[in-house]
Amino acid sequence: MVEKRLLSDYIWRFVLLIWGSSILLPLIWIFYEALKTNVEFFADIWALPSKANWKNFSNAWTMFGIGQSVLNTLYYVGASLIIGTFLVALKTYALVRLEFRGRKLIWGLIMLSLFLPGITALVPQYVLMRSIHLTNSLTGLVILDSFGENVFFLLLLAGFMKSIPKEVEESAFIDGASLFKVFFRIILPLSMPGIVTVAIFRFLGLYNNFIGPFIYLSDQKKYTIGLNIYNANTMMQYKSNWVTLFAGVMIVLIPSIVVYVLFQKRILEGATLGAVKG
C-alpha cells in the first residue's frame, strides 16, 4: 500500500520516534552516567563524561559481590533451564504422542492450573519448601522452578510435537528402536525449534524471576544477580555512590540485551503464540 507522503506522516513518524526514544534514551542515559565520576554525576546529569570511567564497572563487580551472584545465577538459571526444559519435552511427548490409560485425566489435571492464580499459593508453597528444608537454597529454587507446572511451555511444545508425522516414528519402531531411542534420536531433534523457543522463554523467566529468590534466599552469599542489585540499591540510601550502582544495573542488563539481540525473532513469535493460546 504505497501512499503519498504527507505532512501528517512527519507527525506520525515523530510519534513513533518519541515512543522509541522513551525506551532507548533512559538506557543510554544510565550507560553514560555509569561511566562518570560521582563528582561529574552530581554536577550536571546531562553532561557526557569527560573520560570513560570503566573502573566503575570493576568497582561495582567487587563492591556488590557480583562475581558470586553471577555464579549463583548461572547455577540457578542453568540447572532449572536444562532440567525443566528436558522434563517438559519428555512429558509433552508422552502426553501428546503416546496412548495410555489415564492420559486424558492427567492432561485435564495439568490444564487445571490455568485457572489457578499462582499468587495465592505463595504462602503454602513457602511452608512446604520450609518443611522439606529447601528454603535459603539455590537447589531448592531449581527444584521448585523445574518441577512446578508451566502450562504455557507444555502447550507451546505440544503444538510442535503434534505436527511431526506419525510415519517417522513408526518406521523407527518397526526397525526395532526403543521408545527412549525414538525420543532422543527422532522426536527431540525434530521438535528442536519448539524446544529452543521454550528454552529462551524459560531463560527470560528465570533470569527475570525476582519474587522467587526474594522469598527463598535469605543468605546474601546466595543472592542471584537481580536480587543482588536490588539489595545494592537499598544500601545506596546510606552510601550514595550512584555511578557504581548504575554500572551494576548495566551489568545486570547485559545478558538480557545479548539474548534479545540474538533471539529477537523467536521471542517476538513466541510471545504471539502465548497470547493466542493463553
Add this chain to the structure above:
Amino acid sequence: MLHILRKSWYQKTSTQKHIFILIAIGPALLGYLLFTLYPNITSVYYSLLYWTGVTKPDYVGFDNYVKIAHDHFFWNALYHNFLYTLIIPPLILIISLFLAYLLTYKGYRESSFYKVLYFFPNVLPVVVISLLWAFIYDGNFGLINAFLKMISIDIGEYYWLGHEKTAFWAIIPPTVWAGVGFYVVIIMNAMAAIPKSLYESAILEGASHTQRLYHITIPLINGVLRVCLLFIVLGLFRNFELILVLTNGGPSGSTDVVGLYMFNYAFGSKVGTATIHDYGYASAIGMCLFVILISIKLIMDKFLPDKTVEF
C-alpha cells in the same frame, strides 16, 4: 503386513512403554501435584488459621475474613487496584493500538526496527525496570526534575516517589512503558491477518485512515483486543514486583495494592504499622484476590461479549 508388525511391536514393548511413561510423566506429575496443586488447595485451609509462621498455628475459623472486612489497609489497597484498573488498561490499549496501526499500515522504513525496540522492555528484569524508573523519579539527580529545570521549571529536590500525592500516579508510567511493546506485537499480528482487499476497496471509496481504523481494523481485531484487556487487568491484580521495588506500597500506603499487601503480611519487613507476619491472614487475603480475579473474568465475559467479525 505393516499392521501386524505394528501390533506385535506394541505387545512386545508394552512393559518398556510403561517404564517410559512412568519416567516421562511420573516426576513431572509428582512435582506438579506437590508444588502447584497442593499449595493452591492448602491455601484455603491456611486462610482459617492464625499463624505467625514461627509458633504453632491456631485455628480461628472465619475470623480472618471478618478482619479483612474491617481492615482499612486492605480496602485502601483494593481501592488503588481499582483505580489502576480504570486508568492503566485503556492507556496501554490505546497506545498499543495506535502504534501498531502506524507500524502496520504506514510502511515507514524504520517500522520493523521500532517493533523490535518497543518490545524490548518486556524482556527486561522487573528489578531493572523499577530501578530505572526510580532513577528517573529521583529528587536529587532524576531525569524528570532535570528536564523540568531545562525548561525553567525549578521545583528543587522533589522526590516523586516520596510524596503521597505523586507516588500513586508515578506508578502508572513505568507500568504502561513496560507493557505496551507486548501488546503492539500482539495487535500487529492480528492486523496482519486482515485481508488487504478490505482496505483496498475502502481506499477506493475514499475512506481516511481514521475511518479505516474505526470501521475495519478495530471491529476485525475485536477478539484480540478483548483478550489483551483481560491480560492487562488480571496482570494488574497479580503483579506487584514493580511497586514492591519502587515504593513497597509507601509512602503511608499510598501505592499499596492487594497482592503486595498480602505479600508483606507473609514475607515483608513491614505490614501497615506492625511487623508481625501472619500466614493465615495473608492466605485469607489471597483467597479474596482469587475471588476478585475470577469475578473480573466472569464480568468481562458477560459485558464484553466476543463480537469478533468473521472474514
